Amino acid sequence: MNPTDIKYSKTHEWAKAEGNIITSGITDHAQTSLGDVVFVELPEIRATVSAGEAYGTIESVKAVSDVVAAVSGKVIEINEAVIDAPDTLNNDPYGEGWLIKIEAEDLSELESMMSVSEYETFVAEEEH
Secondary structure (H helix, E strand, O other), X not given: OOOOOOEEOOOOEEEEEEOOEEEEEEOHHHHHHHOOEEEEXXXXXXXXXXXXXXXXXXXXXXXXXXXXXXXXXXXXXXXXXXXXXXXXXXXXXXXXXXXXXXXXXXXXXXXXXXXXXXXXXXXXXXXX
16 A cells, blocks of 8 residues: 555655655555565765656666655665665565655655555556
8 A cells, every 4th residue: 555645756766755854765566566675775875866866776686776866955864774674675665664865955846746646547557
């Protein structure tokens, strides 16, 4: 079940805003498509990320995939636990499996992301 209080991207990332701090990760659909995650690479704290651009990679038994930033800003926290236990992404992508927290430069970038219903329609259309 996809949470309703977050935004979704066409590249299967999610973003949750708390003030100007955006917590982000990959969706349940993404982790299912990837299969068992074996390695996660994330940026350094204080790195700058840009909306729509890759900031890290996730390696699974099937493939290596880029992780794309939902918003532009400065990385203020990374989830070290996911680096140590990559399978956390498979088990809890919306909770313990978050990837980074970004201090957003422009919250309006979230407006281009999808609601949960829009995302579920997008995924259903993508699978056909």
